[in-house]
Amino acid sequence: MTSSDSIPVKDLEERYDISRSVLYVRLKALAIATEKVGNRAYISPDQLQQLDDLQAHMGQGGTAAEFVKDHFPERDDEPPAARLNDAPDAATMGAMAQALEAFAPLVRAAIAPQPSPATATNPLAYLDVLEKVRANRWLLGTRELAYLLGRNSDSIESSGDRFEHRGFTFVRARPDADGQTQWQVTKPDLEE
Numbered sequence: 001m002t003s004s005d006s007i008p009v010k011d012l013e014e015r016y017d018i019s020r021s022v023l024y025v026r027l028k029a030l031a032i033a034t035e036k037v038g039n040r041a042y043i044s045p046d047q048l049q050q051l052d053d054l055q056a057h058m059g060q061g062g063t064a065a066e067f068v069k070d071h072f073p074e075r076d077d078e079p080p081a082a083r084l085n086d087a088p089d090a091a092t093m094g095a096m097a098q099a100l101e102a103f104a105p106l107v108r109a110a111i112a113p114q115p116s117p118a119t120a121t122n123p124l125a126y127l128d129v130l131e132k133v134r135a136n137r138w139l140l141g142t143r144e145l146a147y148l149l150g151r152n153s154d155s156i157e158s159s160g161d162r163f164e165h166r167g168f169t170f171v172r173a174r175p176d177a178d179g180q181t182q183w184q185v186t187k188p189d190l191e192e
Contacts (some may be wrong), residue, residue, distance in 0.1 A: 006042035009034055014056050021098060024091025029064045031072075035090060108152055126150075130168050130185055139173050139182035157181065 011022050027034065027043075030050050034041035043051075050071075057067045126148045133140055146153045149165060161172040173182045 008050050020096035021091050037045040134185040141180045
């Protein structure tokens with residue numbers, strides 16, 4: 001590959017409208033080795049054509065695995081166990097990290113506090129608890145407040161410095177010793 005006909009890898013993210021980690025997963029799937037010149041990586045025009053063909057295949061609903069199997073059948077002779085034992089490279093790990101970050105809110109929602117047994121038998125019992133917290137001027141941690149309101153901690157934290165629920169106003173206060181945000185519970189019409 002000569003430098004005059006080589007294509008900078010950094011330009012391919014924009015060309016295909018994909019992230020760097022997805023690009024490197026595709027390069028690995030097609031067994032494309034980049035050529036490094038200084039700090040930059042390049043591919044040849046033939047390699048670019050392979051990537052263009054893969055992009056067109058995927059644009060028609062195909063997958064990278066199908067494309068590789070159809071266009072490079074000689075690569076399928078490696079036993080599946082050998083492919084499974086390959087350690088993932090940095091690009092694959094990056095793609096996995098992005099997928100986990102996208103999945104994390106779903107996991108948090110699934111493990112969010114469930115209503116207490118008292119709330120299950122009396123759906124308004126939490127209001128009595130909030131009234132007691134207000135009357136005693138106690139501060140509730142984010143997790144405690146989320147539990148009482150049947151929400152997850154992230155939704156409480158993203159509510160801003162102040163929000164209202166069932167006639168109560170919750171005002172963000174100082175963090176506790178563990179760094180958890182604490183909330184003051186007030187009732188605007190009763191406060192002097």
